[in-house]
Amino acid sequence: MRKKKKYVVGIDLGGTKIMVGLLNKKFRVISYEKIKTEASKGEKYFLKTIFDALEEILSEEKVKSSEIQGIGIGCPGVMDEKRRVVVSSPNLAFLNHFPLSKKIESHFDRPAVLENDVNAGLYGEHQFGAAKGYSSVVGIFLGTGIGGGLILDHKLYRGASGAAGEIGHLILDVHGSLCGCGKRGCLEAIASRLALASEAAVLAYKQKAPKLMQLVGTDISKIKSNAMAKSIASGDHALLEMVHQKSELLGLAMAHTVNLLNPELIVLGGGVLEAMEKYILPKAEAAMKKYAMTPLAREVKVVAAKLQDFAVLMGAAKLAWDEV
């Protein structure tokens, strides 16, 4: 049967949105739906949302579920060793210990594969995007939090309990700001969207970021990456300097990964990077080269991710295709 199927499904579960997509066997996204995550309505509603979206796509595209090779699911958090059950997902807490694969499998009667969303996205970049053809890749995704993943010898490296690649929780300043993980001074507490927004808000409040103040004010829930990018482009120098400082520490974390893993490539992605690539990437790369051992720094390329919103969808679909 294998490889005779014509389609594969990718699902990207997030704290704010869900994406469900149908891909052909060349992994082109034929059709997809983006739905708002309503975490407060619990797991039954959540599942129904996914089922409805996929059923709608299949019916519109006139595809029978028997024509689907498998369903790949990218989900935030830690999956169990066999990647069947969500062990812990802080942003989708109702999924903790939830047999997500099984529920989706039995509804559509097709095999499902579950993977951490950052790993799925990195795998997408490795198979179809910025990391294609590279043997060893470190992926760092700057969003509301900071996710990381590793490709070693062309494969996802998951570690002893499926949690390898926690680059966002490398501690860069033991006296630094409190992180969501309970520690202090993690990269995520320094350079995530939320960390940038909170310092940007202080700059705005102190009248050092007038463009940002004008655009969105001091409410960190409104200080999105694009607002910061726009304000910098309009002349908020203090904001740019702050982003440069954060990029320097991102570069230190990148140097740690270079010294430990001697990778060929570092891929930077996520909403923060997409909005501010030109302010972040060159500074982070320069700092990495400053802090990593010279011969290793020389070997490694730093590039921006390419697949944006489709990385997880495509990576999860490819995993389902490969593993089913």
Next chain:
Amino acid sequence: MRKKKKYVVGIDLGGTKIMVGLLNKKFRVISYEKIKTEASKGEKYFLKTIFDALEEILSEEKVKSSEIQGIGIGCPGVMDEKRRVVVSSPNLAFLNHFPLSKKIESHFDRPAVLENDVNAGLYGEHQFGAAKGYSSVVGIFLGTGIGGGLILDHKLYRGASGAAGEIGHLILDVHGSLCGCGKRGCLEAIASRLALASEAAVLAYKQKAPKLMQLVGTDISKIKSNAMAKSIASGDHALLEMVHQKSELLGLAMAHTVNLLNPELIVLGGGVLEAMEKYILPKAEAAMKKYAMTPLAREVKVVAAKLQDFAVLMGAAKLAWDEV
């Protein structure tokens, strides 16, 4: 022919000593010689020393070179991709770009395998010592410098250019002391024998380490690990406190490896650790648990290496046995 040979040879090349050993096929060291490295006499003398030592062992044990499966060589520095040539070895600089494998192979007419000494030692611990049976292992060896290595999926992980595992050069304090690699604040500049000795010398000079002062004085070339251990045991509290502070930073570096790689085991070894295990290991482990993500810290064990002086010899011999 394979596996019908009865013996295998291991060679451990170091900046201060060379060890050459003959092992049987159960990897028991039957006979070995330890020779002082005389780097100033150049590569020809160096090679002759090795040849003489091995020939003497073979003649004493009445073993013909045709009975040897292969020769494994552990060498400090970076080897080329195919591990045939020493690319760069700071402590044995005359070996830079030297075809070490080939020279040894043609002299004994047996195949040779070249490996970075830290990798060889970690492989020894993985095959016969403290890391036996573990799938993912981080090795950290505290000596004159600090070496590191990685076992992932039961195999040595070498990275894109054979230099993965440079744990000694993780930068823990960007404003810290100058390191041999040219950067500042590397773990090696904080917690190697030389880094400990230089702070110990200051303590002795300031009359805060009277036992050490009495034992060896303030010459850092004389402040060996055993002297520090003895002085602490005799009551030099300030010295113990200093070692504890260094162990805390070692623990931070260990936490970086845990967050990135989610390993099952961390093995600590090297002369510094052997002499001061009880002062270093528990503090470093506690700091690792403080700085690494809680679920990952919970998974990982920290143990002392077991094979001491024989780790590199045995690991190199096993690599030769496996790969020839």
